[in-house]
Amino acid sequence: MNRGKLKKLIKCPFRKTLEPFEGSPLSEDVSAEPAGVRPFNSIPGPQGLPFIGNLLEYFKKDGPRFDKLFEVHKQRSEEYGPIYAESLPNFHNVVISSPWEYNKVIRAEGKLPQRRAMEPISHYRLTRGMGLGLVTAQGEEWYQQRTVVSKKMLKLNEVTSFAGEMAHVADDFVTRLDSVRDAESEVPNLEKELFKWAMESIATFVFEERLGCLGEKPTAVTQSFIDNLAGFFKTLQPLMYNVPVYKHFRTKLYKQFEGHSDKLFEIGKSLVEKKLAEMTKSGESKSDFLQYLMDNKNMDSKKVASVGIEMLIGGVETVSTATTWCLYSLAKNPRAQQKMYQEICDAKQEADGELSAEQIAKLPYVKAVVKEALRKYPITYATSRYTDNDMEIAGYEIPAGSHVQANLYGMYRNADLFYQPEEFIPERWLKSGQQQMDPTVKSLSQLIWGHGARMCIGRRIAEQEIHLALSKIVNKFSLSYHHKDVEPLIVVAIVVVSAAAAVVVAELVEVVVVVVVVVVVVVVVVVVVVVVVVVVVVVVVVVVRRRRRSRKRRRTTTKQQQRRRRRRRRRRRRRRKEEEEEEEEEGGGGGGGGGGGEGEGEGEKEKVEKEEEEQQQQQQQEKKEDEEEVK
Numbered sequence: 159m160n161r162g163k164l165k166k167l168i169k170c171p172f173r174k175t176l177e178p179f180e181g182s183p184l185s186e187d188v189s190a191e192p193a194g195v196r197p198f199n200s201i202p203g204p205q206g207l208p209f210i211g212n213l214l215e216y217f218k219k220d221g222p223r224f225d226k227l228f229e230v231h232k233q234r235s236e237e238y239g240p241i242y243a244e245s246l247p248n249f250h251n252v253v254i255s256s257p258w259e260y261n262k263v264i265r266a267e268g269k270l271p272q273r274r275a276m277e278p279i280s281h282y283r284l285t286r287g288m289g290l291g292l293v294t295a296q297g298e299e300w301y302q303q304r305t306v307v308s309k310k311m312l313k314l315n316e317v318t319s320f321a322g323e324m325a326h327v328a329d330d331f332v333t334r335l336d337s338v339r340d341a342e343s344e345v346p347n348l349e350k351e352l353f354k355w356a357m358e359s360i361a362t363f364v365f366e367e368r369l370g371c372l373g374e375k376p377t378a379v380t381q382s383f384i385d386n387l388a389g390f391f392k393t394l395q396p397l398m399y400n401v402p403v404y405k406h407f408r409t410k411l412y413k414q415f416e417g418h419s420d421k422l423f424e425i426g427k428s429l430v431e432k433k434l435a436e437m438t439k440s441g442e443s444k445s446d447f448l449q450y451l452m453d454n455k456n457m458d459s460k461k462v463a464s465v466g467i468e469m470l471i472g473g474v475e476t477v478s479t480a481t482t483w484c485l486y487s488l489a490k491n492p493r494a495q496q497k498m499y500q501e502i503c504d505a506k507q508e509a510d511g512e513l514s515a516e517q518i519a520k521l522p523y524v525k526a527v528v529k530e531a532l533r534k535y536p537i538t539y540a541t542s543r544y545t546d547n548d549m550e551i552a553g554y555e556i557p558a559g560s561h562v563q564a565n566l567y568g569m570y571r572n573a574d575l576f577y578q579p580e581e582f583i584p585e586r587w588l589k590s591g592q593q594q595m596d597p598t599v600k601s602l603s604q605l606i607w608g609h610g611a612r613m614c615i616g617r618r619i620a621e622q623e624i625h626l627a628l629s630k631i632v633n634k635f636s637l638s639y640h641h642k643d644v645e646p647l648i649v650v651a652i653v654v655v656s657a658a659a660a661v662v663v664a665e666l667v668e669v670v671v672v673v674v675v676v677v678v679v680v681v682v683v684v685v686v687v688v689v690v691v692v693v694v695v696v697v698v699v700v701v702v703r704r705r706r707r708s709r710k711r712r713r714t715t716t717k718q719q720q721r722r723r724r725r726r727r728r729r730r731r732r733r734r735k736e737e738e739e740e741e742e743e744e745g746g747g748g749g750g751g752g753g754g755g756e757g758e759g760e761g762e763k764e765k766v767e768k769e770e771e772e773q774q775q776q777q778q779q780e781k782k783e784d785e786e787e788v789k
């Protein structure tokens with residue numbers, strides 16, 4: 159490294175954290191590390207509110223924008239330095255903007271690395287009873303799938319065996335571009351064309367079959383897949399940054415996401431199943447990739463379908479967007495385009511004919527063009543991990559389980575790391591480049607694919623596709639661009655509405671409305687329940703009291719009756735006694751007047767009858783009284 163470069167590095171805002179590579183003249187600068195390690199909560203960064211963190215800032219006029227999150231990271235790293243912390247609902251993030259500091263994360267990575275899960279996808283898959291795929295699975299579940307799939311996708315010779323078919327797709331794409339050019343020789347909707355090409359291309363790997371995306375009119379199935387894939391990404395981004403209410407209540411946005419996912423999985427599954435059925439019927443392998451997966455004892459047809467679909471989802475939008483930026487960069491830089499064209503012509507001359515995929519993959523300037531386009535326009539604007547262990551980064555304690563993110567966009571456009579960062583200079587990546595690059599800075603170009611055991615599994619396929627298409631396009635056309643300059647946006651967020659923030663607001667409003675409705679319903683239900691309970695209690699109390707009263711009355715009545723009866727009985731006994739006494743008295747007087755004869759006997763009889771009659775009358779009277787009392 160020359161002294162001028164060294165001086166520049168020492169002046170840079172990352173000076174404190176520069177970690178010299180072996181043999182670097184910067185090795186004397188190690189003392190620049192802060193002496194003590196500071197606690198996690200003292201990491202600088204924008205102050206947020208509880209629960210929603212820094213979310214409100216995104217609603218300020220002229221404030222940070224969700225569709226320019228990478229710009230926000232860049233600006234904040236300029237303000238706070240090589241490390242800062244920010245939070246959004248459901249997400250606390252440590253952003254690292256020094257390649258040397260992020261290298262600590264890469265070096266500390268274990269066997270089962272974890273990055274931020276795409277929770278809407280995981281939630282969708284789980285609620286639909288599917289296993290988590292390669293992108294969303296964690297731990298052993300991920301490791302098992304990864305081990306199987308990487309053997310096919312990351313081996314160079316495996317990938318180049320598909321290059322012939324991919325080259326045919328690239329040829330057809332060039333023909334299509336030629337045919338869709340308008341009167342001004344412009345391709346009206348280049349992104350859409352690239353999207354179709356990327357889908358056709360990845361299908362040759364997954365299904366070893368052409369889907370017909372590049373024909374006059376794509377089939378209904380292909381068009382549906384394309385539309386739903388766009389919808390899938392549009393709805394995914396705002397769902398990821400918002401409070402995950404969709405886990406408890408299916409918001410409108412989540413329903414849209416679910417709808418797109420259903421359609422994608424339905425189409426993907428039917429394509430995979432059709433292929434598997436053909437293979438079973440004919441007994442021969444018509445898709446090397448699917449056959450390989452099926453032959454693995456850890457895979458079943460459901461898992462195979464899931465992997466196949468993931469490749470379609472993961473390999474279309476990424477490759478087409480990356481290629482769009484490559485073409486844009488070449489169109490804006492005729493010098494670089496000419497150099498690339500020359501390299502292709504020279505190689506063709508040397509090969510004495512058309513270039514094979516292997517030969518194209520070896521063209522250094524083509525590779526440098528792709529690296530430089532993705533440096534300036536990184537479709538992966540950040541790569542991230544959850545830390546496995548406690549560690550120190552940039553002088554701060556980072557506890558295990560923290561989410562740390564490499565601010566790739568900020569680093570790629572940092573003048574202290576890349577000279578003239580706003581310029582498109584593919585030469586910087588060549589061995590013969592004007593300046594020797596620090597190896598750590600140089601390795602930043604790899605981070606576009608992630609890192610370690612969890613690096614993009616489609617990397618080799620993607621590079622092969624992009625190199626093939628670019629070299630064929632540059633070989634056939636001279637590219638130019640005559641419109642307003644464009645800068646990157648997180649399109650998946652902004653296509654939904656004018657700004658992703660609006661989607662977040664809409665989601666929050668929906669949540670508030672739902673919460674209010676739920677509260678009102680709960681209150682009404684509680685009130686109704688309380689009223690019903692009160693009424694029931696009152697009725698029960700009244701009934702019970704009445705019953706008690708009537709029982710008491712009945713008991714009182716019975717007692718009165720008994721008392722009366724007893725009284726009557728006593729009266730009767732007394733009367734009888736009096737009568738007997740009277741009789742006795744009369745009997746004593748009778749001895750003197752015993753000559754009363756028959757006439758007296760009859761008188762006696764009459765008296766008895768009268769008494770009996772009176773007794774009967776009295777009994778009847780008593781009975782009547784009793785009955786009346788009972789009544």
Ligand code: HEM
Nearest residue numbers: 293472473476477480538607608609612613614615616620
């Ligand atoms: C220019 C194109 C592409 C770029 C820039 C890209 C970038 C990435 C990045 C940054 C990751 C995360 C890696 C990490 O966490 O370390 C990733 C993962 C992944 N990519 Fe790509 N990708 C591209 C194309 C593809 C293609 C063509 C496919 C499929 C054929 C694909 C399939 C996947 C899958 C399945 C994962 C998850 C891997 C895992 O977690 O084990 N990607 N990609």
